[in-house]
Amino acid sequence: MIKTDAVIIGAGPVGLFTVFELGILGLNAHVVDNLDKAGGQCIELYPDKPIYDIPALPICTGESLTKNLLEQIKPFKTTFHLNQRVDSITKKDKHWIVETNDKTVFETPNIIIAGGVGSFEPRKPPIKGIERFEQYNLFYSVKNKKIFDNQNVCIFGGGDSALDWVVELSKTAKKVFLIHRRDEFRAAQHTVNQMMKLKDEGRIELYTNYQPKDFTGVSKIEKVIIENDKKEIKELKVDSVLAFFGLKMELGPIVNWGLNLDNKTIVVNTENFQTNEEGIFAVGDICTYPGKLKLILSGFHEAALAAQECFKRAKPDEKYVFRFTTSSSDIHKRLGIK
Amino acid sequence: MPKVTYIEFNGTEHLVEVDKGLSIMEGAVQNNIPGIDADCGGSCACATCHIYVDDDWIDKLPEQSDAEKDMLDFAFETKASSRLSCQIFVDENLNGIVVSLPEKQG
Numbered sequence: 001m002i003k004t005d006a007v008i009i010g011a012g013p014v015g016l017f018t019v020f021e022l023g024i025l026g027l028n029a030h031v032v033d034n035l036d037k038a039g040g041q042c043i044e045l046y047p048d049k050p051i052y053d054i055p056a057l058p059i060c061t062g063e064s065l066t067k068n069l070l071e072q073i074k075p076f077k078t079t080f081h082l083n084q085r086v087d088s089i090t091k092k093d094k095h096w097i098v099e100t101n102d103k104t105v106f107e108t109p110n111i112i113i114a115g116g117v118g119s120f121e122p123r124k125p126p127i128k129g130i131e132r133f134e135q136y137n138l139f140y141s142v143k144n145k146k147i148f149d150n151q152n153v154c155i156f157g158g159g160d161s162a163l164d165w166v167v168e169l170s171k172t173a174k175k176v177f178l179i180h181r182r183d184e185f186r187a188a189q190h191t192v193n194q195m196m197k198l199k200d201e202g203r204i205e206l207y208t209n210y211q212p213k214d215f216t217g218v219s220k221i222e223k224v225i226i227e228n229d230k231k232e233i234k235e236l237k238v239d240s241v242l243a244f245f246g247l248k249m250e251l252g253p254i255v256n257w258g259l260n261l262d263n264k265t266i267v268v269n270t271e272n273f274q275t276n277e278e279g280i281f282a283v284g285d286i287c288t289y290p291g292k293l294k295l296i297l298s299g300f301h302e303a304a305l306a307a308q309e310c311f312k313r314a315k316p317d318e319k320y321v322f323r324f325t326t327s328s329s330d331i332h333k334r335l336g337i338k
Numbered sequence: 339m340p341k342v343t344y345i346e347f348n349g350t351e352h353l354v355e356v357d358k359g360l361s362i363m364e365g366a367v368q369n370n371i372p373g374i375d376a377d378c379g380g381s382c383a384c385a386t387c388h389i390y391v392d393d394d395w396i397d398k399l400p401e402q403s404d405a406e407k408d409m410l411d412f413a414f415e416t417k418a419s420s421r422l423s424c425q426i427f428v429d430e431n432l433n434g435i436v437v438s439l440p441e442k443q444g
Contacts, residue, residue, distance in 0.1 A: 045383040117377045123444050126415045158411055181416060186408045211416070229418065246412040248386065248444035249377050285379075294379055 004030045005314040006110040007098045009086050012040020014284030014299030015114035016069040021307035023076035024331045027314050029112075031078055032100055034085040034119035039066035041116055044247060055297060065296075075336040085119050087253050089280075094313070096279055110310040113266060113275075113282040114299070119252050123245040125156065125212045136220040137240045147240070150174045154224045154236055156212060157244030163187035165242060166204060167194050176204040177236050179226055183208045207234065215241065254286075262288050272309035273302045279313055281306040340433040344371045344389075347441045358430070362423035362437060363387040373439035380424040382406055386443040387423040388413035392436035399426060414440055 006022055008015045011033035022029050035044060042051075042062030050059050060068070084100040089111060091097075098106040122140035124130065130138060142148075142165060153173045155162050158180040164187070166178050178195065185192045198204045210226040213233065217223065224236045251264055260267040260276045265288035268274060273281050283306055284299035292298070311320055325331050339355040342365050346352070356365030366374040366387075375386035382405050391399065396419055402410075406425045410416055423437065 041378065041383070045378055046381065049381065049383070123412060123414075126441075181411060182407070184407065186411060246385075248412075249384070 002030060002104070002106045004028055004106055004108050006030075006112055006310050007032065007086075007096075007106045007108045008112045008114055009033075010040060010114035010116060010284070010286075011035070011038040011080060011082070012114060012116050012284065013042055013065055013069055013296050014116075014303055015040065015112075016066070016073060017300050018112050018114055018283060018303040018307065019073040019076060019078050020069075021304045022310060023073060023078075024325060024334055025307055025311045026330070026334060027110075027307070027311060028076065029078055030081060030106060030108075032081045032084050032086050032098075032104075034083065034121075036083050038070060038080060038082075039063070041249075042066050044120055051296070053295065053297060075334065085252060089257055094279070109279055109313040111280045112303075112306060112310070113254065113280065113286055114284045114303070115251075115254065115282075115286045117249040117251075117264070117285060118254070119250060120247040121250050121252075122243075123248045125215075125243050125245065127212060127215055130215055132219075133215060133217070133221050133241075137238075138215070138221055139240065139242050140244070142242065145169065145172070148173050151239035152237060153177070153240050153242060154179065154238040155242045155244065156180070157246075158182070158185040158187065159244060159246065160187045160191065162242075162244040163191045163195050165244075167191060167198065170198050170203050174239075177207065177224075177238070178204060179207045179210050179212070179224075181209065181211050210234065212243075265292075268302075271305070273306040274309060281310070340428045340430060340435075342428065342432070343434075343436040344373075345436065345438040346371070346373050347439055356428045358428055360428055362389065362426045362428065362435070364424075365428060366423065371439075373443070374423060375443040376424060377444075382409055382422060382425055384444075385409045385412040385422060388416070388440055388443055389421055389423045389437040390417055390419045390440065391421050391426075392438070393419065395432070395435045395437075398431060398435075412444065414442055414444055 005027035006029040008018050008029050008031045011031050019029050047063040084102045087101045088099045095109050148169050149172045152175045154177045156179050170176050199206045210228045213227040214225040215221045224238050227233050266282035268282050268287045270289050283302035285294045342356045344352045352371050354369045363376050377386045378384035406422050
């Protein structure tokens with residue numbers, strides 16, 4: 001069990017800045033995120049897109065914003081629990097017990113939900129009942145490439161994940177099929193060229209303008225049935241299927257925590273961004289209140305105010321004094337400034 | 339004000355007026371039409387505002403950008419008439435447009 005002043009759910013820009021606001025008040029935090037890296041939507045959805053409305057940054061990208069925020073919170077040596085999703089929370093006196101799907105358990109007076117639109121989950125092919133194959137031979141990521149040795153592997157998608165694995169698995173698999181819904185690929189041109197070369201050499205089979213229609217088999221997928229724009233159907237015998245249709249966002253277990261929700265967002269007050277449960281806060285895109293704007297800069301403000309209340313809950317015996325970063329020696333010490 | 343008809347997957351039709359300059363996605367969200375999620379808020383980054391445009395209207399729409407084509411790779415059950423509704427902005431030329439919503443978004 002990890003005891004901490006605050007658990008932050010979500011490592012997007014607002015979650016990261018919450019670390020900072022807590023940190024300068026002398027509070028430590030643990031951050032949990034379902035992605036494999038910090039940055040949230042900024043990194044996953046639009047790393048290269050320019051952002052023009054961060055105060056005092058005339059232009060930045062999702063990636064550079066994340067990088068700068070990570071730099072800003074470096075002094076606090078925060079622990080990130082990535083590839084994990086918070087599954088359950090339970091009340092214990094004035095504290096909360098927080099548990100992830102990886103069985104990491106925290107005890108904390110403060111939970112700050114900075115979850116954006118929810119946690120990122122793999123998008124699945126539009127075929128009913130395919131969940132039954134997921135524990136056998138249907139995958140949305142590669143954890144151990146050895147299992148595909150000498151297999152007939154069917155890969156769906158047209159982005160970097162799909163094409164990178166086509167190129168990689170073509171070395172060890174018996175056969176690789178690549179299926180994509182159109183002729184153009186989103187993947188890096190270099191990888192597209194490599195894939196095309198493999199196709200010309202007959203080392204992979206490429207089906208463009210085809211989409212998955214059905215996966216058949218008793219316990220495992222044995223056959224993949226694909227259909228093109230002209231309703232032509234092909235059947236492929238496969239040992240494994242890898243589907244790379246990107247990620248989607250789902251609110252997930254948060255809906256079960258007894259919080260007041262309004263259309264997939266969490267209702268908070270605008271004094272300290274606390275929800276209807278004491279010690280649970282929501283900041284950034286996931287919270288709502290009259291006049292709420294889903295802007296990164298609004299999330300930063302929300303984080304600052306929530307942090308004040310977190311302090312009172314984490315250190316009930318200490319007097320809270322507001323200080324500016326420009327002049328407070330306590331804050332300077334926490335930031336490691338000599 | 340231009341009118342837009344949204345047809346839900348279950349067949350329910352919604353005829354609403356949408357301010358010029360708003361996207362088809364924004365028109366749906368403002369009128370509480372179910373079936374368009376718009377997770378990313380309209381920045382062409384998520385493919386959860388996927389619609390099917392009625393055949394009569396496809397040619398009247400502006401061309402798809404590469405970004406929209408890329409994002410459509412992620413949409414659920416795309417067809418030739420698939421578009422992202424955050425990328426189509428309503429004006430007088432689109433007065434009367436009819437769009438259908440997919441079974442689900444993503």
